[in-house]
Amino acid sequence: xxAAPLFAVVGHPNKGKSSIVSTLAQDDSVRIAPEAGTTVAxxxxxxxxxxxxxxxxxxxxxxxxxxRALAWMRERETTAAEHRAVVEAFVEAHRGTGRFDDECExxxxxxxxxxxxxxxxxxxxxxxEYEAEMxxxxxxxxxxxxxxxxxxxxxxxxxxxSALEQYFKIVRVFDALTAPFEKRLELLRxxxxxRETWRxxxxxxxxxxxxxxxxxxxxxxxxxxxxxxxxLTSSATRxxxxxxxxxxxxxxxxxxxxxxLRQREREGRRAVERVFGHHRIERREGEVELLDxxxxxSEHWYFWGLNRRQLVATGAAGGAVVGGAxxxxxxxxxxxxxxxxxATVGGATAWWSSGRLARARVLNLPxxxxxLRCGPTRDVNFPYVVLGRALYHxxxxxxxxxxxxxxxxxxQESEGEVSGMESWVERLPDDRRKALERSFRxxxxxxxxxxxxxxxxAQLEPILAEADA
Ligand SMILES: Nc1nc2c(ncn2[C@@H]2O[C@H](COP(=O)(O)OP(=O)(O)O)[C@@H](O)[C@H]2O)c(=O)[nH]1
Ligand SMILES: [Mg+2]
Numbered sequence: 001x002x003a004a005p006l007f008a009v010v011g012h013p014n015k016g017k018s019s020i021v022s023t024l025a026q027d028d029s030v031r032i033a034p035e036a037g038t039t040v041a042x043x044x045x046x047x048x049x050x051x052x053x054x055x056x057x058x059x060x061x062x063x064x065x066x067x068r069a070l071a072w073m074r075e076r077e078t079t080a081a082e083h084r085a086v087v088e089a090f091v092e093a094h095r096g097t098g099r100f101d102d103e104c105e106x107x108x109x110x111x112x113x114x115x116x117x118x119x120x121x122x123x124x125x126x127x128x129e130y131e132a133e134m135x136x137x138x139x140x141x142x143x144x145x146x147x148x149x150x151x152x153x154x155x156x157x158x159x160x161x162s163a164l165e166q167y168f169k170i171v172r173v174f175d176a177l178t179a180p181f182e183k184r185l186e187l188l189r190x191x192x193x194x195r196e197t198w199r200x201x202x203x204x205x206x207x208x209x210x211x212x213x214x215x216x217x218x219x220x221x222x223x224x225x226x227x228x229x230x231x232l233t234s235s236a237t238r239x240x241x242x243x244x245x246x247x248x249x250x251x252x253x254x255x256x257x258x259x260x261l262r263q264r265e266r267e268g269r270r271a272v273e274r275v276f277g278h279h280r281i282e283r284r285e286g287e288v289e290l291l292d293x294x295x296x297x298s299e300h301w302y303f304w305g306l307n308r309r310q311l312v313a314t315g316a317a318g319g320a321v322v323g324g325a326x327x328x329x330x331x332x333x334x335x336x337x338x339x340x341x342x343a344t345v346g347g348a349t350a351w352w353s354s355g356r357l358a359r360a361r362v363l364n365l366p367x368x369x370x371x372l373r374c375g376p377t378r379d380v381n382f383p384y385v386v387l388g389r390a391l392y393h394x395x396x397x398x399x400x401x402x403x404x405x406x407x408x409x410x411x412q413e414s415e416g417e418v419s420g421m422e423s424w425v426e427r428l429p430d431d432r433r434k435a436l437e438r439s440f441r442x443x444x445x446x447x448x449x450x451x452x453x454x455x456x457x458a459q460l461e462p463i464l465a466e467a468d469a
Contacts (some may be wrong), residue, residue: 004046004053005198005205008109010137011119012063012130013037016149019176019403020119021045021059024184026277029404030059037061044103047205049212054205055188058114060106066132068101073139083139107140115194116144118168123152126159134167143194144169147187170194176403183208217464218274218457224464225456226389227268231261231386232443235375240362246372250360255375258357265386269393276397282407289337324433357382376444383440388424391467398468428463435459 009017013036022030025045039061046053063069072093091107094100110116116137120130128468137144146168148160157173164171174187185206192202235344238249238255273281360374371411396408439455442448 005055005119005195005201006058006114007055007191008042008058008060008114009108009117009119010060010106010110010123010133011062012133013064015062015119015121016151016176017062017119020061020147021057021116021150021403022403022408023176023179024187026402028278028280028405030402032405040102040105042109049205049208054208055191055202056111057243060109061102063106063133063136064102065100066136067129069100070132070136073136083113084141087136103136107136109111110137110140110142113142115140115191115198116140117191118144118146118164119149120146120160120164121152122148122150122160122173123159125154125156127164130163134164138167144168144189145172145194147172147174147211149174149176177401178404179401180399181213182207205346216275217468218461220272220394221460221464222453223268223271223275224387224394224460225453227264227271227390228383228386228456229262229443229449229452232440233376233446233449234260234264234382235358235373237259237371237373240370240372242369244370244372246360246362248375249372251373253360253372253418254358257360261357265389268390272390272394273397276400277402278397278400280333299367316400324432376446378444380440380444382437384425384430384441387436391424391463395467399421432463442457 009021011017014034018030018032018039022028022032022045025047027045030045032045041058041061043059044056045059046056048054069090073090076086076089077083078086087107088111090100091104091111095104118134118137120126138196144167146164148157148164148171150157150173161171170190170193173186173189174183179187188206188209192199221386234257238253240246251376273279353354357379358375358377361460363371363373428436436456436459439452439459443452
């Protein structure tokens with residue numbers, strides 16, 4: 001089999017070269033930095049799927065002294081047929097001399113046959129200083145494409161395009177930080193047009209990536225199902241000494257129970273992130289986060305959970321639940337939900353009247369002694385709240401490129417980013433909602449947790465795939 005397509009990502013310093021490598025190789029270990037000169041040596045990032053390398057991206061240092069380099073080459077220029085030989089002579093003459101280190105380093109893989117991906121920032125004006133870079137690249141004679149990466153908010157794309165099209169056969173706008181999955185596939189197909197022998201392997205790579213995406217959904221579905229089952233079946237217990245006053249330990253045990261659930265939810269999120277190849281997402285600490293701190297805040301239950309009508313519709317609401325519910329006015333709602341849900345919040349009904357998910361209870365053990373136990377919760381809305389939060393987190397991660405190094409701040413999103421989620425249950429087809437409810441109900445009854453994981457995984461797969469389509 002022929003070698004996998006190889007691309008060198010080149011350009012001026014600080015234009016998003018490393019970001020493009022990171023996004024296309026789906027590798028969050030690529031170094032990206034706000035200051036120029038972070039990348040000093042070439043590094044290869046193979047994209048492995050289905051047990052083989054589909055393509056390789058080479059991160060390179062930026063051009064530093066392109067004009068001087070070109071001047072050196074022009075002095076030795078004879079005919080166009082000799083251009084490549086002059087570039088080779090340039091690298092030969094300067095390698096290891098301390099002059100033109102970056103140019104030598106970045107040109108080496110190109111001269112070995114790597115395709116050229118030339119990256120510019122379309123948010124700053126075009127200038128002639130780039131022409132030396134483009135000219136040198138053209139002299140190598142290797143197939144090349146230009147990528148306009150809009151880093152800031154300025155828009156000089158049209159000017160860039162007309163300049164770039166004189167040097168590159170293919171010019172594309174590609175935002176390294178936000179490019180959705182489909183856009184990445186499209187770019188790979190375009191790479192396939194650069195060299196005839198690359199077309200088939202890159203079409204194959206696109207297929208492999210699409211298949212992988214399907215497998216990712218299955219693995220995420222399983223991770224969320226495992227988390228749900230754990231959260232719906234776990235409890236906190238404490239053995240009571242003879243004569244101990246149970247009420248003394250109750251609130252501590254209830255807190256322990258809730259912490260355990262929070263912890264399990266965090267682990268579930270890490271698992272989902274790992275499935276997508278995100279291994280080092282930072283979290284913003286010290287701020288109120290929609291998902292990280294508020295599993296037990298009542299406002300959020302209106303947001304993620306079922307409303308009264310849905311509870312009745314799914315058959316989830318037993319008499320005890322409806323009867324036990326009291327209306328709670330939510331005063332002083334801060335957080336985004338206050339603004340997001342507006343009037344809905346004020347008029348909503350709390351489905352967990354006690355303010356607690358489960359109360360600690362004393363159990364008499366068969367062989368004597370007493371046990372204080374909190375959980376598992378029997379709250380009918382809880383699984384929907386957990387699942388809604390998990391789906392939302394999944395969407396944020398599924399849409400995140402590996403070049404995005406910002407902390408994940410799940411409370412900071414704009415209205416547009418979260419809106420729609422509040423009615424996620426409502427938009428589920430009836431049969432799906434009923435199937436979910438059956439699984440949740442059998443878990444509440446303490447039926448087989450193992451079977452429930454399989455069942456829930458199968459139920460969640462299509463929901464995830466559609467949410468992410
Ligand atoms: N907003 C935004 N920032 C970007 C984008 N691409 C790169 N950056 C930022 O620009 C800086 C330089 O990026 P990097 O990939 O290291 O550039 P390189 O020096 O060309 O490899 C980093 O702070 C990136 O986060 C983009 O598409 N959008
Ligand atoms: Mg770099």
